[in-house]
Amino acid sequence: MTLFLIFLATCAAAGATGAAFPPGPWYKTLDKPDWTPPDWVFPVAWTSIYLLISFAGARVAGLQGSGYAMAFWAMQAAFSTLWTPVFFGLRRFKAALAVIAFLWLAVLGATWTHLQLDFWAGLAFVPYLIWVSVAAALNFQMWRLNPHVEPLKINEA
Template sequence: MDFALFGIFLLACCAAGATGAVFQPGQWYRELNKPSWTPPDWAFPVAWTSIYLLISFAGMRVALQDGNAYAMAFWAAQAGFSTLWTPVFFGLRRMKGALLVMVPLWLSVAGATWTHLQVDFWAGLAFVPYLAWVSVAAALNASVWRLNPGVDPIVPSEL
């Protein structure tokens, strides 16, 4: 295991995850109507920590392999869309907009899962929990948007 390379991928994940520290759910999110199957609050940091460790492992393994171009491109794409979703949903409170970000996020995670599997079985397998989590997150985003039709987004000039 190349710990330096793993650390670089983990640092990229932490940078993406930093949006969660900047744009926290807070009281606004707690007051929203949510479906009964919403994961408990403690599940989110546990899930994201596990996912970041797994996809850092996956990125490290695939970065060392020949034929990794598409896998690395999908790895980068999922990091970008993941970074974008949090400020759109929690920062701007644009639930529909966040759902629109969720589409390319889900596609990039699915693409990363598939292309990592093509290059390295264990790297692809490491993306499976992320694909499951982003699928739940997409359904949750859609449900929260549907259950809260009167919630006004924040206008950037009000920030």
């Protein structure tokens, strides 16, 4: 249980960037693809994902040979934490695409390495991989549909 709580606290810290860099009124004015999920889906999805990957990390952390799995777990947490301030905070859609590409690779790596150690831990990462795939497609479409959005400069943010 202690390991689960440590992983969950890490997820909560990563998720706190959403509170620090909320979408704001400017986001509502953007052109979005028709398939953009409604706003209520995002907190439900992230809460579910954070619970699942905390479960996965806790199941694998103490296992022999879990080094790569833990490295990918930490890597996905870092890129997940970085994406929100880049996309919402700085409004740098193209840079956010680069971040989410690395996030997708980290989640894929975490899925694979967790699966090698524990079937249920690997399976717990699958919804995250699907969600990041959708988020990457959304990020790309937002960049494509909103070429007029000017990135914020650091001293404006």
